[in-house]
Amino acid sequence: MHPPSPSTEHDDRGSAALEFILVGLLLLVPILYLVLALGAVQGQSLGAEAGARHIARVVASAQDAPDAAGRAERVLAAVTAEYDLDPDAVSVALTCTPTGAACPEAGAVLTVTLRTTVALPLVPPVLGFDDLARIPIEATAVQKVSRVWGAR
Numbered sequence: 001m002h003p004p005s006p007s008t009e010h011d012d013r014g015s016a017a018l019e020f021i022l023v024g025l026l027l028l029v030p031i032l033y034l035v036l037a038l039g040a041v042q043g044q045s046l047g048a049e050a051g052a053r054h055i056a057r058v059v060a061s062a063q064d065a066p067d068a069a070g071r072a073e074r075v076l077a078a079v080t081a082e083y084d085l086d087p088d089a090v091s092v093a094l095t096c097t098p099t100g101a102a103c104p105e106a107g108a109v110l111t112v113t114l115r116t117t118v119a120l121p122l123v124p125p126v127l128g129f130d131d132l133a134r135i136p137i138e139a140t141a142v143q144k145v146s147r148v149w150g151a152r
Contacts, residue, residue: 033121033122036121036122037120037121040118040119040120040121041118041135041137043083043084044083044085044116044118044137045137045139046083047079047080047082047083047084047085047116048083048085048114048115048116048137048138048139049139049141050079050082050083051075051076051079051080051083051085051090051092051114051139052092052112052113052114052139052140052141053112053139053141054075054079055072055075055076055092055112055114055141056110056111056112056141056142056143057141057143058071058072058075059071059072059094059104059110059112059143059145060104060110060143060144060145060146060149061146062104062149063150064150065102065104065150068104072092072094076090076092085116086116086117086119089116089117089134090114090115090116091114091115091116092112092113092114092115093112093113093115094110094111094112095110095111095113096108096109096110096111096145097109097111104145104149105145105149105150106145106146106147106148106149106150107145107146107147107149108145109142109143109144109145110142110143110144110145111140111141111142112140112141112142112143113138113139113140114138114139114140115136115137115138116136116137117134117135117136117137118134118135118137119133119134120133120134120135
């Protein structure tokens with residue numbers, strides 16, 4: 001038997017390492033992006049939840065409506081800075097049950113809803129893609145307002 005001629009022999013030495021690196025990169029890049037995106041969404045979700053909860057608490061424990069509005073604005077500013085929320089994308093809604101003329105009011109159940117959006121990382125601001133790649137987030141907190149609220 002004769003050894004195979006060099007022209008018909010296929011030399012595969014070293015190709016396994018190259019294939020491993022190529023496939024590893026193809027799988028690693030999407031996984032890293034997914035981790036970045038989920039981290040951004042989780043961080044903003046925690047911020048929205050903390051904002052809604054703290055705003056509900058300070059409004060329910062305020063002395064009157066102007067004090068409640070001032071406290072809510074300060075808490076919203078602090079939460080926005082702490083969790084790096086986009087101030088232009090944050091909106092807060094206060095509702096009371098039973099519905100009355102003024103919200104908050106004594107004895108009502110206060111519901112605070114904080115809405116924001118999260119921009120996905122690494123999306124370029126070209127052709128409005130950054131506006132399309134935003135995920136809406138909403139957090140709600142409920143707090144009972146004291147029956148003597150506003151009478152202090």
